[in-house]
Amino acid sequence: MAIKSFKRYEKKYLLNKTQYDLLIPKILNYMEFDGHCKNNTNYNIYSIYYDNDNNDVIRHSISKPYYKEKLRLRSYKITKNPEDIVFLELKKKINGIVNKRRIVLTFKEALDFLEKGIRPDTNDYINNQVLNEIEYYLNNNNVHPAVFIGYSRKAFFAKDNHDFRLTIDSKILTRRYDLSLESGHFGEDILDQNQYLMEVKILGSIPLWFTRILSELKIYNTHFSKYGTEFMNYTKEQLNIKRREQLC
Template structure:
């Protein structure tokens, strides 16, 4: 079993293709590709986000509070098998600083944990700490799988600073059904095919070379949450369905029918 803990700033930028290509002209001078991205390769990331029946966690997150948190199960395989490694992560943002604590286990072990709180054998004290944190989270929030998000990622880290990371995500895909990691990756795209979501992950300030290049390319910070964008699209679709039904002459709408898309 592995454990990872992160604490850093994460700044996001939504790029058009010409901006992405412009950045790539200088990135290799200052950064090395992640071990899984050598030679221009990408890797897939597949997530299940957990939320309450009334979607409290994502609604609270979209209100931009000082403190927010989320729970997700992540895999680097699609579809994941019962013995494949997955990561259960609690991600928190406090005043702009992102912390992420996670434990790894097999997909089958994660099913057992959510069903009965049966934990895999923890060989490290820190792992036990994270599981206690997860237990507190699950006691406080009656969560269930609510959102699938996957994407293809290209990642780099600084030659002079391994804590400086830069990632580009494309094919960001969402769905609110078939909410398991042992299903294939499919769904609706939430950004354009020629767009890239860039995330700058640093423990301090961004390097000067990156700031200068982004200024040249007119790249500006954006507020972007993958889960948030997917949820916003979902709510908009429900509103459009209500309007369509009303215009069609139906005066009473059964919300259970409209919400069926999320089951």
């Protein structure tokens, strides 16, 4: 097992196809592709988000509280066997600062922990601290797999500062059925056609060269949550179903 901990600010932007096409060559003057982007291609991310029957986790999150947290199980490929590597993450946001606690497990270890309460065996102090946090969350929140969210990602690091990271996501597909990392990438796309979600992840200030590019291309900061958008779409769909039933 291994652990990573992240603490940063995140800013989000929605791009159209023209902005996207103009942006990439400009940022490549200052940035380089993430190691996951082999031969400059996109890579995929698959996540299962955990919530309760009343969707209290995401309801609380979209209310813009001072503190919020989400639990998710993530993979960078479609899991094929119990020994495939997955990432169990507790993502917290405190007054706008994102803190992500992550532990790397086998798929079997993760499911045994989440579904049966069987704690992975480790002698590492930091790994145990993260497991303690996730175990506490599970004991105090009656959550279960609620939503699948998968997408295609292109990622970059600044050449002179790897703490400045940029990701661009497309084909953000979601579903509330067949909630398994083994089932593949399908569902409802929450982005409009030819639309992209760009996220800037920073520890300090945004570089001046990047703000100039944003200004030139008229790209503006926005509020966008993948899970939040999925939930709003789901809520509208449920209301429409009820209205149709009342008319029958």
